Amino acid sequence: MITDVLSAQSVKAPHSSKPLTIAATTWFVVATVGQWLFGAYILFFYGRSTLAGDFERWNKVLPRGYVAGDWSGNLLIGIHILLAAILVIGGPLQLMPVVRDRFRTFHRRLGKLYVLTAIVVSTAGVVLIWTRGTVGDTFMHVSNSIQALYIISFALLSVRYAKARQFDRHRLWTLRLFMVVNGVWFFRVGLMAWLLINRGPVGFDYKTFTGPFLTVLSLVTYLMPLSLLVLELYFYAQRRQSRMLTLATTIVIALCTVVTAIGVMGATMGMWWPRV
Template sequence: MISLTVNKLRGLSFTADSTLSGAIKTWVIVALAGQWAFAMYILSLYALPLILGAVDKAEKVSPTQGLNSNIDLNSAMFFAHVLPAILMAMSGLFQLIPNVRTRYPKFHRYNGRMFFSLGLAGAFTGLYLTWITGHRLSDIGSLGVTVNGILIPIAIYFAWQAAVKKRFAQHQRFAVHSFLLVNGVWTFRLYLMGWYIVNQGMNGNTRTLDGPADIALSFASFLLPMAIYEVILWGKKQRKDSIKWVISAVACFGVLITIVGVLAAGMMMWLPRISDILSVLF
């Protein structure tokens, strides 16, 4: 038994390619868990009160501006912005899994169309809520999410055009960027809560999210994952092991901050607020 285990361990080879592949698979698993947890958060805080007709009760514990029981354009735009996030969080990541793309091409196409359509709706309603209805904590603190929202339709346009022209490598590249941009607000929550955990509280942050750390994290929430993805694409084309190991280290760094962020957001934001809303509703 011992000799068999030793032989198996000897058979394991940790190369730069295998490490990079393992980092990507780990990121998908962690992101999927984080996305589904976020979907449960949105479902509990916004969808459930709307279904039960108890939005007025949810207002008391909701941290979000715009949640109210008034039936008007602004409240409709609010729910049109947050509720589709449940579907996007539950299904969006499947677009990036190679086996799903190859074995279920029809699902990939229709799921991608839904994701793109809801992503566009989320971007436009988000910009409307931020700058038309004034659902923002500060002007400066909203610049990152605004740039993120503007980039979403641009990335989706190029991904769609590449798919129509059957340029699948180009389509995949822009589709991944679209996914990262659409999930920029989700990533911002991870980075912000992770920042609080690492610093044991606020450090360069304000309650209106316009501190230097807040602004840096709001831009990093979409620029950093996009940069890491581009570095990985470049690294896969290199032949030198030394370069591939550096790229693998970058990918592992991306996985690490995602793990910290998901755990921090789950403990500090999602689970406590889900508990609060359920206690109010039931």
Template sequence: MENTRSHDSSSAIKITDSNNVTKVSPAKIADRALKYSSVFWFISILLGQWFFFYYIFAFYGFSVINDNMEIWNRWEAMGAKPYHVGDFSGNLAFAAHAIGAGIVAFGGILQLIPKLRSTFPRFHKINGYVYLITVFCLAISGFYLVWVRDPDPINSSGIGTTINGFLILLFAYFTVRNAINKDIKTHRKWALRLFVVSNAQWTLRVGTFSYLITGNLLGTKPAFGDLFFSLWTFGCYLLPLAVLQLYFYATEKHSQAIWHSYWNIATSTLLFVLTILMVIGMVGFTPFLLSVINNEEISF
């Protein structure tokens, strides 16, 4: 039996026997597993992000247009009171933050589509500018809401949001710098990191619902006082960043093909499991947001 390494884009190893029958090697299986798990993640997050975009503009967008921002306080039942009477700057910052999150949810995922980048490079560039400006405003408005508007910013939520904001600004800087330097490969890595941290608040909410649903299914009786919620304030962007780094490593070439295959299988399995958990959270989060839009009672 003869082993030959093919030099196609997937860097797969094909095994050809004496009868010239090509068999799929473990490396090929590992590469396919990583590819399909990535596609599964992309489709899932696209659906979730675009529904989130719909919710933001259906609830926050129209409330601003109709000068009915008092309805934001429907969240008071959950311990939040976004609208403050007479606080023009604070209400403006919150509106900008919420609507900015919607723009990021819709436009960010488009930047990740290779076919769109290659076919419509001008759109990719313009959309990228809009995205960068929006995430910058998102970070600054987040700082304002935590450190100026919030009377008690020194808590896990405030600190987590602040770190998230600094990461957004840092990753945006490296994304732009590498684009200017024409280092497209590195630019795309930083753009993916920026995408992850820019959508942390969506991940926070989806993860919360996933924890509550899976916990109830497993009979662990989850509650809002659980340690998970303090940790998830930071985990909503640190965990995706860690998984993304594993993905980067899996897509790089390595001298020892067998270990590379094992790594790809492990990474694709982890990505698949986390995507399933994300989908579970989306399934719970979607009807909840619909109840908010439809002015129904907010409850879990």
């Protein structure tokens, strides 16, 4: 995550806080592990059921994931899932300085694939939400749809600055794109962290998948992404170099890391691993 932008910010902030960098790096490591576990789950669960021709198994995870006779909708679901695996596995790789600096051709090609995949997945997701249907209420669906606009806009800006060879700006927009692309992942991790902390569903109905907690979670993962706000706070702290602001930002990122770790553990043990 944020470690990738350090080179872009170093000119403006030569005395960046070591604790802040450590906090950002720790979050990125935790998030990368969680993303790759999720990617492995996607490939093993959906890949195995697809190869076996057991498409109805999708419905154990996705409501109306497979509908007999609806070949176009089923194909769209399949493409959406496959491309999502590319995003969660390839995203962290794009942000690793060692990959960007030592494997530049791979970085460029993966970057093009990532941007194109992000646009296709977000667009397909909106189409599926409003044509195939999914869990949740209208607020969740609208929020998810608005997030697709973030994704497409940030993707285009990332490409624009890469073509203009303004690589500092390119990296900033790529980081922003990474945050909004992973809205669904953040939603799942946040949900599982909440369930673990409360030892069960609190603030929402598990059967209808609606309730005040899910409304708030949709707000801070889709409509007004908290991950994006924290990233902007990090950028601001790097620019200002205020001790108090740096300390506050470090604490915020550390708290996000704890919640992310809890959510990843809960999602792995409760959803991903049992189905692999």
